[in-house]
Amino acid sequence: MSSLDFNTTLLDISNELLGDQLDKMKFLCKECIGKNVSEKIDTGFKLFQVLMERNKLAADDTDFLSSLLTGVGRDDLARKLGDCEPGLSLDEEDKAERAKLSSASDVIAQNIGRNWRRLGRKLGLTQVKLESISQKFPTDLEETAQELLQEWRKAQGGKARTEELLKALRDCHQNLTADKVEHELALCTEH
The missing domain is CATH 1.10.533.10 (Death Domain, Fas)
Structure with missing residues (x-):
């Protein structure tokens, strides 16, 4: 950036x-x-x-x-x-992927609930990072999930992709949430 x-x-x-x-x-x-x-x-x-x-x-x-x-x-x-990822050159493809990641993050945050830690581990976040996230929002699961996804995106930088999120959701047996993300992304690409 x-x-x-x-x-x-x-x-x-x-x-x-x-x-x-x-x-x-x-x-x-x-x-x-x-x-x-x-x-x-x-x-x-x-x-x-x-x-x-x-x-x-x-x-x-x-x-x-x-x-x-x-x-x-x-x-x-x-x-x-x-969302300000250092060193990220935002061409049209990057902008589209960031928009997809943002939409996916919103859907996941609304639906993941108490399973956010499992998702965090599948995405490669450390136990220390998960504990830190937990302490920031001890009573708000949606904000906790948003923070988790923000930390994952920060760690991934320009390599963060919605496909990786979907795979992690399916690996956690969060198929309904993954389906909702795919549905939301399909709606976004139609417009």
């Missing part, structure tokens, strides 16, 4: 942050930015600039910002940030 694409994504995220969410994010990272600097930050983008200066944020290292966004209840923005 180019620095322009990354900065554009950060600007989009900054524009969607509410004032109290920004205040909460500043509170969560006050130790790394300092009180004096924190008081001068009035936009998300200014916060992101400080985080970059402190080596807490880069195009290939978005974990800290992602955890801040999740901490203030903006999982949607954390996912948007997670």
Whole structure:
């Protein structure tokens, strides 16, 4: 990903942050930015600039910002940030695959339920990563599944494919969910 694409994504995220969410994010990272600097930050983008200066944020290292966004209840923005895969050249085929992965992720998150760990293991995520995901969303299975799929996509980078998701679902005996994903993808290609 180019620095322009990354900065554009950060600007989009900054524009969607509410004032109290920004205040909460500043509170969560006050130790790394300092009180004096924190008081001068009035936009998300200014916060992101400080985080970059402190080596807490880069195009290939978005974990800290992602955890801040999740901490203030903006999982949607954390996912948007997670969709920024470094080094990925987005030609038309890549864009189509990302759209398919996004649709598939939504269907899986809505349907996988308590079997998300089994799916995570089939997708090659470590037990430590699965435990970390579990702790982020202890009571929300749909958000847990979304986080799982985001982590898998991040680990796979540009090699993430819907076919691999479908195979993992079938290997977990989640055939109904796999069928729903295939149905959703068929609907997407028709339009």
